[in-house]
Amino acid sequence: MSFEHSKKILIALDYDDQQIALNFVKQLSPDTCRLKVGKEMFTYFGPAFVKELIDLGFDVFLDLKFHDIPNTVAKAVTAAAKMGVWMVNVHASGGFEMMHKAKLALEQFGDKAPLLIAVTVLTSMDEKELKRLGIEKSPQEQVIYLARLAKEAGLDGIVCSAQEAKVLKVELGDKFKLVTPGIRPEGSDVGDQKRIMTPKQAIDAGSDYLVIGRPITKSNDPVKVLNDVNRSIN
Numbered sequence: 109m110s111f112e113h114s115k116k117i118l119i120a121l122d123y124d125d126q127q128i129a130l131n132f133v134k135q136l137s138p139d140t141c142r143l144k145v146g147k148e149m150f151t152y153f154g155p156a157f158v159k160e161l162i163d164l165g166f167d168v169f170l171d172l173k174f175h176d177i178p179n180t181v182a183k184a185v186t187a188a189a190k191m192g193v194w195m196v197n198v199h200a201s202g203g204f205e206m207m208h209k210a211k212l213a214l215e216q217f218g219d220k221a222p223l224l225i226a227v228t229v230l231t232s233m234d235e236k237e238l239k240r241l242g243i244e245k246s247p248q249e250q251v252i253y254l255a256r257l258a259k260e261a262g263l264d265g266i267v268c269s270a271q272e273a274k275v276l277k278v279e280l281g282d283k284f285k286l287v288t289p290g291i292r293p294e295g296s297d298v299g300d301q302k303r304i305m306t307p308k309q310a311i312d313a314g315s316d317y318l319v320i321g322r323p324i325t326k327s328n329d330p331v332k333v334l335n336d337v338n339r340s341i342n
C-alpha cells in the first residue's frame with residue numbers, strides 16, 4: 109500500500125514514562141509518521157529525549173508554544189533549532205513583534221531552520237471559552253485574525269482546528285501550513301477537545317498535518333490505529 113499522506117500524521121507523544129514512549133516509537137517507521145513532543149514529555153525528559161527521537165530518524169515537532177517577550181522567544185526558538193527539530197511553535201497572541209523576531213532568529217540556520225508556526229485558538233476552546241477571555245469574535249473569526257497576523261510576521265503556518273482549514277486555505281493560500289490537532293477518528297473519545305474532525309474530514313478540508321495523540325497512544329493497539337488512520341486518508 110502506498111502511504112502518500114503518511115508523513116502528514118504527527119503523533120502527540122504525551123507520556124509520563126520515557127520507556128513506554130520509546131517502546132512505542134520503536135514499533136513505528138519514520139516513513140509513516142512524524143512525532144510531536146509537548147510540554148509533558150519535554151518537562152520530564154528534556155532535550156535528551158528529543159535528540160533520541162531525532163537519532164532514530166524521526167522528524168520532531170517541538171510543541172512548547174512559546175509566549176514571552178520577543179527577545180526570550182527568539183532565544184528559545186534558536187535553542188530548538190540547535191536541537192535539530194523539524195518544527196517549533198509560538199503563541200500568535202504573543203504578538204507580531206514576538207513572532208517576527210522569532211522568525212528572524214531562525215534565518216541563521218538557512219535551509220536547516222525548523223518550520224515556525226503559531227498557535228491561534230486552542231482546539232479545546234469554543235465560543236463560550238473565548239467570551240470568558242473577553243474575546244467577542246467566534247473561534248473561526250479569531251483564528252483568521254491571528255492567522256493573518258502570523259503570515260504577516262513571516263511564519264510558515266499556524267495551529268488551528270481542521271474546522272477552519274477550508275476558509276484559511278482560501279484566505280491565506282496553499283503554502284501557508286495548517287497543523288490541526290483535535291483529530292478524532294470515528295468513535296474515539298473526544299476528551300477535552302471542542303473543535304474536532306475525523307482524519308479524512310481534516311484532509312479533505314485542507315489540513316497539511318494532523319496531530320493525533322490519545323486516540324492512538326491510549327488505544328490497546330496504537331500501531332494498528334495509526335495504520336487504520338493512514339489507510340483512511342489515503
Ligand SMILES: O=c1ccn([C@@H]2O[C@H](COP(=O)(O)O)[C@@H](O)[C@H]2O)c(=O)[nH]1
Nearest residue numbers: 120146229230231289290319320321322
Ligand atoms: O490547539 C491545540 C494545540 C495543541 N494541542 C496539542 O495536540 C495534542 C492533541 O492530543 P489529543 O490527545 O489527540 O487530544 C496534545 O499534545 C495537545 O497539547 C491541541 O490539542 N490543541
